[in-house]
Amino acid sequence: MITAADVSWSYAAGPVVAGVHVRTEPGRVLGLVGPNGSGKTTLLRLLHGALRTPTGRIEVDGDDLAALGPRETARRVAVVVQEPAGESTMSVAEMVLLGRSPRLGTFERTGARDRDVAAASLDRVGAAHLAARPYAALSGGERQRVLIARALAQEATHLLLDEPTNHLDVRYQHEVLALVQDLARTSGTCVVVVLHDLNLAARYCDDLLLLGGPASGGRVVAGGPAEDVLDPALLEPVYGIGVRPVRLEGRLHLLFEPLARPASHQPVSQPHLMEETA
Amino acid sequence: MSVGVVDLHAAERAQAARTTAWVVGLTALLVATVVVGVGAGAVGVPPGTVAQVLGHHLVGMPGEVTWSLPQDAIVWQVRLPRVVLGVLVGAGLAVCGVALQAMVRNVLADPYLLGVNSGASSGAAAAILFGFGSGFGEHALPASAFLGALAASLLVLAVARSAGRVTSVRLLLAGVAVGYALYATTSFLVFASGSAEGARSVMFWLLGSLGLAQWDLPLAIVAVVVLATAMLLTGWGRRLDLLALGDETAHALGTSPDRFRIVLLVVVALCVGVLVSASGSIGFVGLVVPHLARRAVGGRHVRVVPVAALMGAVLLVWADVVARVLLAPQEIPIGIITSLVGAPFLLLLVRRLHATTA
Numbered sequence: 001m002i003t004a005a006d007v008s009w010s011y012a013a014g015p016v017v018a019g020v021h022v023r024t025e026p027g028r029v030l031g032l033v034g035p036n037g038s039g040k041t042t043l044l045r046l047l048h049g050a051l052r053t054p055t056g057r058i059e060v061d062g063d064d065l066a067a068l069g070p071r072e073t074a075r076r077v078a079v080v081v082q083e084p085a086g087e088s089t090m091s092v093a094e095m096v097l098l099g100r101s102p103r104l105g106t107f108e109r110t111g112a113r114d115r116d117v118a119a120a121s122l123d124r125v126g127a128a129h130l131a132a133r134p135y136a137a138l139s140g141g142e143r144q145r146v147l148i149a150r151a152l153a154q155e156a157t158h159l160l161l162d163e164p165t166n167h168l169d170v171r172y173q174h175e176v177l178a179l180v181q182d183l184a185r186t187s188g189t190c191v192v193v194v195l196h197d198l199n200l201a202a203r204y205c206d207d208l209l210l211l212g213g214p215a216s217g218g219r220v221v222a223g224g225p226a227e228d229v230l231d232p233a234l235l236e237p238v239y240g241i242g243v244r245p246v247r248l249e250g251r252l253h254l255l256f257e258p259l260a261r262p263a264s265h266q267p268v269s270q271p272h273l274m275e276e277t278a
Numbered sequence: 279m280s281v282g283v284v285d286l287h288a289a290e291r292a293q294a295a296r297t298t299a300w301v302v303g304l305t306a307l308l309v310a311t312v313v314v315g316v317g318a319g320a321v322g323v324p325p326g327t328v329a330q331v332l333g334h335h336l337v338g339m340p341g342e343v344t345w346s347l348p349q350d351a352i353v354w355q356v357r358l359p360r361v362v363l364g365v366l367v368g369a370g371l372a373v374c375g376v377a378l379q380a381m382v383r384n385v386l387a388d389p390y391l392l393g394v395n396s397g398a399s400s401g402a403a404a405a406i407l408f409g410f411g412s413g414f415g416e417h418a419l420p421a422s423a424f425l426g427a428l429a430a431s432l433l434v435l436a437v438a439r440s441a442g443r444v445t446s447v448r449l450l451l452a453g454v455a456v457g458y459a460l461y462a463t464t465s466f467l468v469f470a471s472g473s474a475e476g477a478r479s480v481m482f483w484l485l486g487s488l489g490l491a492q493w494d495l496p497l498a499i500v501a502v503v504v505l506a507t508a509m510l511l512t513g514w515g516r517r518l519d520l521l522a523l524g525d526e527t528a529h530a531l532g533t534s535p536d537r538f539r540i541v542l543l544v545v546v547a548l549c550v551g552v553l554v555s556a557s558g559s560i561g562f563v564g565l566v567v568p569h570l571a572r573r574a575v576g577g578r579h580v581r582v583v584p585v586a587a588l589m590g591a592v593l594l595v596w597a598d599v600v601a602r603v604l605l606a607p608q609e610i611p612i613g614i615i616t617s618l619v620g621a622p623f624l625l626l627l628v629r630r631l632h633a634t635t636a
Contacts, residue, residue, distance in 0.1 A: 048530070050526065050529050050530070070529060070533060070534045071532035073532070074532035075532070081530055083525075083526045083527055085523055088523060089576055090519070090576065090578065091576070091577075093284075094578055097286070098520060099531065101516055101517075101520060101531045101532055101533070102531055104516070106514070106517065109580070112287065115287055115290060116286075118286055122284055132289060
């Protein structure tokens with residue numbers, strides 16, 4: 001479990017995250033949502049110590065995060081970051097094996113068990129057939145799955161993902177998030193995921209934290225079960241767009257109203273409804 | 279833990295076998311290169327005789343001397359230290375190039391990027407033109423070159439750290455800035471001395487030469503430093519992999535990128551400082567060899583570093599042979615040879631790189 005109590009963080013421009021409380025539960029998916037610049041990614045980076053050191057206290061399984069070294073943190077918290085891999089010439093299998101790094105001493109070589117874990121992780125995300133391919137040659141969706149496999153190879157009890165659906169087509173967005181949800185359900189992992197798309201958040205997150213960003217002084221606007229947070233009364237002021245909830249076969253979907261246009265433009269005769277495309 | 283559908287053990291074995299094949303092949307090539315390198319020059323010594331002299335001195339086989347004393351002196355006293363220095367400098371530049379390319383995440387990085395060679399050049403120019411470091415006696419030139427290298431690296435580190443985090447971009451900028459400043463210093467020293475002969479010696483030194491090599495303390499220092507650096511970088515292979523993938527990834531997998539980059543900077547600067555002091559600035563080896571090594575054995579640094587070391591050693595000894603033989607008895611600065619061969623080679627690499635990623 002990661003718990004953050006009264007955590008704040010400021011950049012030179014002002015506070016991005018202020019007085020935030022977070023609590024992750026085993027087997028549940030916590031989504032961080034909010035408009036651009038609302039501090040979702042900043043908060044995620046604070047939760048695994050990539051940004052140091054906020055005011056307030058963050059604990060991982062009861063231990064102060066600030067006191068854990070990077071290796072010990074990586075044994076408990078696995079992170080899927082969005083970072084271009086550069087000119088990497090590594091194979092997929094080698095990429096996933098790197099997930100064992102925090103489990104090995106600095107000069108220790110990877111062994112048979114490490115390869116078994118890496119193979120099982122690749123298998124778990126349905127990417128076993130990619131093992132021998134060069135990582136750089138994969139599609140966006142395949143890369144995402146391989147990075148999740150690398151995170152699984154860390155054998156951590158927490159999984160943090162920063163916008164894992166970025167640049168993926170609809171089918172892959174759902175595939176990746178369904179996989180993440182399934183990992184939480186079957187392995188009891190605490191999952192935290194930063195998402196842009198509120199409909200994906202509605203579908204795959206158990207709990208949500210709606211961040212307001214600088215407009216609200218970096219505070220959390222709402223937190224709790226997903227369906228409670230995805231309330232038009234909460235969302236509309238934060239995002240500045242009209243929201244209409246729709247239920248389809250029992251599931252919550254959000255539709256968004258067209259933005260009001262300046263008077264000189266043709267008035268909108270009928271309120272068109274459009275699905276958010278993130 | 280059940281083994282998944284995919285068997286990574288077989289892949290690992292295949293990769294390891296491939297690396298072993300490269301290491302064995304390159305080692306054999308290196309031994310042959312050393313024999314040829316010792317034999318070649320203004321006075322040629324047949325490879326058979328070279329092998330006999332080496333065997334006699336190293337393992338006492340053959341025990342009976344069937345060659346002339348001048349031949350013995352040429353092989354053992356003149357050429358071998360030079361070839362050994364070539365092996366060490368080539369290997370050292372190659373592994374430092376590998377580390378720097380990982381460290382700043384740029385495939386065009388080379389060991390001189392951090393301004394180390396400019397600092398060494400200033401030190402060498404001060405020694406040649408103004409007798410700086412005469413307290414070190416016969417080792418005045420390498421000693422003051424090393425002091426210059428050390429000063430340059432400390433300056434780069436200080437500039438890069440002054441803004442807080444030591445990112446790769448800051449490191450690059452600091453290295454380039456310090457490099458230009460010290461290059462200007464060297465030029466100024468040459469200009470101010472007004473000595474045409476001194477200017478020529480500085481020029482010769484700037485272009486690199488293995489001519490200072492003999493069995494002495496500086497050569498022993500070079501040997502220890504290069505071996506230690508190569509072993510350390512091989513041991514750090516996985517951390518180099520992580521750093522090459524990016525700061526976020528390195529941190530997520532348990533390595534603090536800023537701290538590791540500073541440690542690497544110190545190790546590499548020390549090694550390059552020692553190399554430059556012994557042989558001047560020999561360009562392109564540290565830039566091109568890492569690419570060759572990655573092509574041969576893939577992206578994992580635990581394999582790339584030793585293979586690059588062997589490739590660099592072979593390449594530099596051959597470059598030195600050409601430098602000695604081409605206009606014999608006159609010697610061409612070795613840096614001219616490595617740059618002439620390296621530049622078109624690099625163009626070829628860039629073309630292929632773009633062909634595969636585009």
